Amino acid sequence: MNGIVRADAPGKIILFGEHAVVYGRPTLAVPVMQVAASVEITTQPPNRPTGKPKNRSTGKLNLWLDAPDIGLSAPVEALLQQATPPPLAIAIRSVCQALGVEQPPRLRIRVTSSIPLASGLGSGAAVSVALIRALSAALGQPLPDEQVNALAYEIEKLYHGTPSGIDNTVITYARPVYFVRGQILQTFRVVRPFTLVIGDSGIAAPTRESVGAVRQLWQADPARWEKVFDQVAEIVEAAKNAIESGEVSRLGALMDENQALLQQMTVSSAELDRLVAAAKTAGAQGAKLSGGGRGGNMLALATPETAAAVAAALRQAGARNTIITTIDGGAAR
Ligand code: PMV
Numbered sequence: 001m002n003g004i005v006r007a008d009a010p011g012k013i014i015l016f017g018e019h020a021v022v023y024g025r026p027t028l029a030v031p032v033m034q035v036a037a038s039v040e041i042t043t044q045p046p047n048r049p050t051g052k053p054k055n056r057s058t059g060k061l062n063l064w065l066d067a068p069d070i071g072l073s074a075p076v077e078a079l080l081q082q083a084t085p086p087p088l089a090i091a092i093r094s095v096c097q098a099l100g101v102e103q104p105p106r107l108r109i110r111v112t113s114s115i116p117l118a119s120g121l122g123s124g125a126a127v128s129v130a131l132i133r134a135l136s137a138a139l140g141q142p143l144p145d146e147q148v149n150a151l152a153y154e155i156e157k158l159y160h161g162t163p164s165g166i167d168n169t170v171i172t173y174a175r176p177v178y179f180v181r182g183q184i185l186q187t188f189r190v191v192r193p194f195t196l197v198i199g200d201s202g203i204a205a206p207t208r209e210s211v212g213a214v215r216q217l218w219q220a221d222p223a224r225w226e227k228v229f230d231q232v233a234e235i236v237e238a239a240k241n242a243i244e245s246g247e248v249s250r251l252g253a254l255m256d257e258n259q260a261l262l263q264q265m266t267v268s269s270a271e272l273d274r275l276v277a278a279a280k281t282a283g284a285q286g287a288k289l290s291g292g293g294r295g296g297n298m299l300a301l302a303t304p305e306t307a308a309a310v311a312a313a314l315r316q317a318g319a320r321n322t323i324i325t326t327i328d329g330g331a332a333r
Contacts, residue, residue: 007133020232037126120291125167191246202320203295252285259288267293282313
């Protein structure tokens, strides 16, 4: 390749059904275009990586990784030799292996992202999707969405253990998704737009841990948790019907019901509960955590009139950041 190859991928937010989706129940999620991961790939001059430290070998893989957000600038080969290699280096190796490329040309891979890490907005999957698109194009084998999605899912498994696949799916296709693990992608119609306020608790909470905690509960008493997951599934179906029939005001109560079940699963937290309560006091019709939980983001159903007050209340209650977004059938903007 010559010059620069670049790929971007949006964030995502789960509206209803997180965690239960791991156990085969449906979930609704939408892309969030206000945040994105970007991967830029440039050729490096032979025998001389363009950045610091100069003249150091990039190893057999010939790849140099810059990820300034997490303080990485090193040959991928060297990163892979670390006791615990950074997930990004593993992801790069996975893409090369999947494409059957053993000795790539000298490339410099720069990864940046405005999606907060471990916060329920799909940062890991977005980086994977952008990386797969950019690297496969740079290696002369650009992949169709279906393969991008499949490979991103394989990489998600390295991070999460038992991911449902919702993140990579919504982010690859960048549209609203009704998702059931292992089933063909379905989208849903948004008849009447609705307004959400997303609040970031500022607490990084790895999804792997909360998914593991729910698994422990389920293993100890599968019958009880299967019932809870069935209740979540009913909420998801009711929410899909409400969105598809334009009765979006019904979503508030459904969010509250879903949040109560997530609390039972022990994946809420004092901070998330405080944000949920603050949003409702400021006029939100309902609110819940979103994603893995125990930190990360929550979302609240508002109206164009109440959204600013809800966002202000969330910041006052400790949210590090808020996003007001309209779900209108395309991506959340
Ligand atoms: O925290 P996030 O955005 O990665 O979402 C995780 C969603 C879960 O349902 C908790 C896990 C999964 O793999 O679907």
